[in-house]
Amino acid sequence: MAEDNDTKPLSTETTPTSKRRRKKSLVWEHFTIEAVAGGCTRACCKLCKQTFAYSSGSKIAGTSHLKRHIALGSCPKIKIEKQEKKLALTDGQNDGNTTEPPREKARYRGASWANALFDQDTSCFNLAKMIILHEYPIHIVEHPGFIDFAQSLQPRFKMASVDDIEGEIISVYLKEKQSLLQVFGTMTGRISLTISLCTTSQTLGYVCLTGQFIDSDWRLHRRMLNFIMVSSPHSENALSEAIGVCLSDWNMSTKLFTITLDNNCSSHDIYSANLREHLTNKNMLMLKGQLFVVRCYAHILNVVAQDVIASIHGIIYNIRESVKFVKASPAREEKFAEIALQLEIPSTKTLILDVATHWNTTYLMLVAALEYKHAFTFLETCDESYNEAPSMDDWKTVEIVCTFLRLLYDSAIFIMSAADPTANMFFQEAWKIQLELTSATKSEDSMVSSMAQEMHEKFDKYWKDCSLVLSIAVVMDPRFKLKLVEFSFSKIYGEDAPRYVKMVDDAIHELYLEYVAQPLPLTPAFVEQGDAPVTNGSIDSNQAASPVSTGDGLLDFDIYISEMAVNQQAKSELDQYLEESLVPRIQEFDILKWWKLNNIKFPTLSKMARDVLAIPMSMVSPGYSIFGAGTGSRVLDEYRSSLRPQIVEALFCAKDWLQFLPTMTEPPSTALVKMEV
Structure with missing residues (x-):
């Protein structure tokens, strides 16, 4: 049933003519009447432009549905308008002024925003x-x-x-x-x-x-x-x-x-x-x-670490169950803390449970538990419900395992800390692990040597497969160049080191020659201040062959100087780079920025460096956990x-x-x- 006295449809969008009584319902502040085909009319919302049935011939739909559209907030423009008013009031209160903004301004702004949104x-x-x-x-x-x-x-x-x-x-x-x-x-x-x-x-x-x-x-x-x-x-x-x-x-x-x-x-x-x-x-x-x-590299770290953990899975099970027992209730944790205090254990570490699929959490669980080994032993003597304490021999094994796992853990953390892990970073990490495992295989402690042998077998295969690419990458680091390779190889290979260094040196020069054979981009040539003009890495031959005499009788000296300059310029970019002094090792050193600044000085070598440094030595993307x-x-x-x-x-x-x-x-x-x- 109609809820106002307007029962006849209108034929225009405007309000009734002066001959008709003006509509009294408040909904008409928000709606206009539009004629449609078949002698019907529809009510159109002025804000959101949605239309609703109003009349069909002599039948009037009434205005209840129109009121609901306005009063219940179904109209998106009304909803936005109310939100803006609320925000405006809040801003006014914050400014000490609670005056409400003009209604028409708020309505216009809300409608405009919604149309664009x-x-x-x-x-x-x-x-x-x-x-x-x-x-x-x-x-x-x-x-x-x-x-x-x-x-x-x-x-x-x-x-x-x-x-x-x-x-x-x-x-x-x-x-x-x-x-x-x-x-x-x-x-x-x-x-x-x-x-x-x-x-x-x-x-x-x-x-x-x-x-x-x-x-x-x-x-x-x-x-x-x-x-x-x-x-x-x-x-x-x-x-x-x-x-x-x-x-x-x-x-x-x-x-x-x-x-x-x-x-x-x-x-x-x-x-x-x-x-x-x-x-x-x-x-x-x-x-x-x-x-x-x-x-x-992340893969080999995980393989070696998980193999070590698997070798003592029984001991790890006992430690995991021991930690579960202590952490099962606040009373037990309090009792365990009292035991640690009584035994004067200085550790401030908190016992944690591991996630079996992430070996770093198992390592951290073992490290924390190891410091409380005497507390676990004492707990077993005073609590009949606890019988999972590892033996002293077990704790010795855990200590050895943690020593090896720490090598892998620290290396992984170092790689993960880099925002842009370029290939040069991995050589130093890999050779340190290779050296430590090689040395540990010669330990007089049979347990240490046995465990190191198993780890070294897998890591040594990685080292043999990747030591060349790792070495070439670190040579592209101006802080180390070939010097770190020489130093590292002398530690690993002893008297055979020169042979392995030569293999790296030959490979670098061969790779460089392949880049020399490629055309260079059109970039300005680099000329040191005071040097003769250089074309394609050498002094102009006519200028070098015909030194200009100053008339002081030192023509032979001028020829000597010219020959020295020719010999110096004949050195390749790679040799010049290798012979220059090492860049100081500072913590904030940015290798990509260094090569960007030296791109003109070493146009061919920088192309090689760009490709080498971009080699993904780890498949784990920056920002993700290596351990997972x-x-x-x-x-x-x-x-x-x-x-x-x-x-x-x-x-x-x-x-x-x-x-x-x-x-x-x-x-x-x-x-x-x-x-x-």
């Missing part, structure tokens, strides 16, 4: 970004709770279907891929890849390829490039084929430098031989592929395993790319057409 396409695009970034299931668009939530925020938003949101995800992926292709198009150096395997509950699997490179401004970047489904992920040809697809997809067939693998030792050898032969035959590799395959890196393949969850490969790749790659954007609010590009899915 809502756009269906932009909202769908941002919804796709949200699903990608936070790994929500695509079917969230069908969840009733999410639909209700989105509707309460913006009633005008039409929820996308699963097919539509998949199309939006592909659109995001293609847009960001296009941007990354432009970056690679301007890249002057080479790119190094990391490859990891990801299996599913089915027989299928995925190969994840990530690229690392240093741009022209000497900034280190790491981007996921492909997430490709393969039918036999552990076959010998799977990685070769994936690399081929990746290089072709990104137009980088001639820019591959190295590849880092995370698979175990036995399969590593198969993949290494297969990949090296496949790509060397196509003349794609530098230094005949000697640097091509790199093993992940598994020793085997990742397993894709059931939900993502059920998605089409195209969508899986878009989800993984786009998430990686989006996190590097300066803002997440840019509108969707109109340059890309959404793919049919």
